[in-house]
Amino acid sequence: MKNKGLLIVYTGASGVGKGTIMKKLLASDPNLRLSISATTRAPRAGEQDGREYYFVTHERFDELIANDGFLEHAEYVGNKYGTPKEPLFRMLDEGLDVMLEIEVKGFLQVKRAYPECVSIFIAPPSFEELRLRLEGRGTESPEVIEERLRTARKEHEYESEFDYIVINDDVDRAAAEVLSIISDIKSK
Numbered sequence: 187m188k189n190k191g192l193l194i195v196y197t198g199a200s201g202v203g204k205g206t207i208m209k210k211l212l213a214s215d216p217n218l219r220l221s222i223s224a225t226t227r228a229p230r231a232g233e234q235d236g237r238e239y240y241f242v243t244h245e246r247f248d249e250l251i252a253n254d255g256f257l258e259h260a261e262y263v264g265n266k267y268g269t270p271k272e273p274l275f276r277m278l279d280e281g282l283d284v285m286l287e288i289e290v291k292g293f294l295q296v297k298r299a300y301p302e303c304v305s306i307f308i309a310p311p312s313f314e315e316l317r318l319r320l321e322g323r324g325t326e327s328p329e330v331i332e333e334r335l336r337t338a339r340k341e342h343e344y345e346s347e348f349d350y351i352v353i354n355d356d357v358d359r360a361a362a363e364v365l366s367i368i369s370d371i372k373s374k
């Protein structure tokens with residue numbers, strides 16, 4: 187049987203720098219892919235349908251749930267997000283390693299459905315730092331920032347459910363740590 191790729195769950199608070207680390211991971215590891223989620227959230231400036239997300243209506247999202255199209259799905263600060271099953275399993279079957287950049291409720295579902303997954307939690311050096319990063323990014327209103335910070339504190343309580351915790355004190359260092367986690371697992 188052809189070796190299946192690794193399913194890697196990659197979770198961390200909004201604003202923690204997951205996206206920046208992810209870009210470095212994808213640029214450094216040619217066998218790594220990022221699963222593109224579907225969401226009901228509106229695109230941010232610069233985001234493109236089919237690249238960052240599949241941007242869908244609530245009706246379309248519910249249709250995908252009804253057709254068993256998601257490995258997991260969850261609501262996060264008023265919007266729905268889900269991992270399409272079909273492209274994910276196709277990539278894993280091809281031997282590619284696939285990262286799911288998802289929040290905690292989705293992670294808990296994946297852990298049940300796919301216990302062989304590897305899970306990595308990206309943590310901020312502190313919550314104050316996280317607030318500064320979210321405010322500096324300027325993509326969300328103050329109310330949404332507060333809600334995202336509350337959610338981050340709640341998610342923090344699930345840290346121990348993850349296989350690895352990586353602190354994003356420095357993007358290059360954190361990316362190197364994630365890459366070494368992946369290569370250690372693959373060399374076993």
Ligand code: 5GP
Pocket residue numbers: 197198199200223224227258259260262267268269287288289290291292293
């Ligand atoms: P954002 O709106 O900032 O792009 O994402 C908000 C949160 O939703 C982030 O924590 C992100 O990791 C998570 N997320 C993105 N896609 C999915 C998905 O397919 N499923 C789940 N459960 N969470 C997702």
